[in-house]
Amino acid sequence: MKLQEVKCPNCNGSDVEPAGEGLMRCRYCNTTFTIDYDEEDAAMDKSRIELQMQREKFEHQDKMQKEAKKSQRISILIFLGILFAIIAGLIMANTVVLQDQEESSSVVESKTKETIYVSDFSEIPDAQFEEMQSLALQAAKKEIEIAAIIEVTAEEPEYVTSYLLTSKEGDDNRLVFVYKDTWHKKSESIETYVFYYIQDLQLITDGTVKYKTYVQNVNDMFMWNNTFIYGEESFDLCYIKAISANADFNAIEK
Helix, strand or coil: CCCCCCCCCCCCCCCEEEEECCEEEECCCCCEEECCCCHHHHHHHHHHHHHHHHHHHHHHHHHHHHHHHHHHHHHHHHHHHHHHHHHHHHHHHHHHHHHHHHHHHHHHHHHHCCCEECCCHHHCCHHHHHHHHHHHHHHHHHHHHHHCCCCCEECCCEEEEEEEEEECCCCCEEEEEEEEEEEEECCEEEEEEEEEEEECCEECCCCCEECCCCCEECCCEEEECCEEEECECCHHHHHHHHHHCCCCEEEEEC
């Protein structure tokens, strides 16, 4: 490429500057004029233009490929989402069917094998009665441990009596144990009465009793000598709360 000095055709000045593609402007007289390129310049410009076009084409193709991959990923995610929804629907449908079958089986079983609730102490084997009484005693001891603090002591809970409450509808029962707690603080003492019950005693074919293994604890606390302790201050109050308050049940004392 030949280097040539560019001069203004109007004033023949050489103080010129580019003014656009193939244009120059004279800073002195402000004349805009074109310049001539030799063949080598034209070839370089052509190569530059072709290179730019190839670069733009490559960038466009790269962009299209990235968008295609993105669309493909989105399509896969949508497909997986639909597949998951279908599988979840099938699982739920099968679960409903199984539940219906279990409920149907339960209905059939309940019709063929009616639940028989314990209605008398004679139906409870002695060994099982002692087991349930032991559970109630442990609950009574636990209450004493919770309530007893510094300067307060309590004696071993004393068994008083027990009641079997059977629902008048014949669909529920509970075995109630009554205990007496004796509390001491310094030179003073007080007796309280507490009760605990085990629910849902059912007769089974081998002559034993099925029952819930946890003990219901429904005793309140009251203030004595600046200390909270459990129970009622008399047996009568305890009886009212444990027995009389259950008007829908018949009560039998052991």
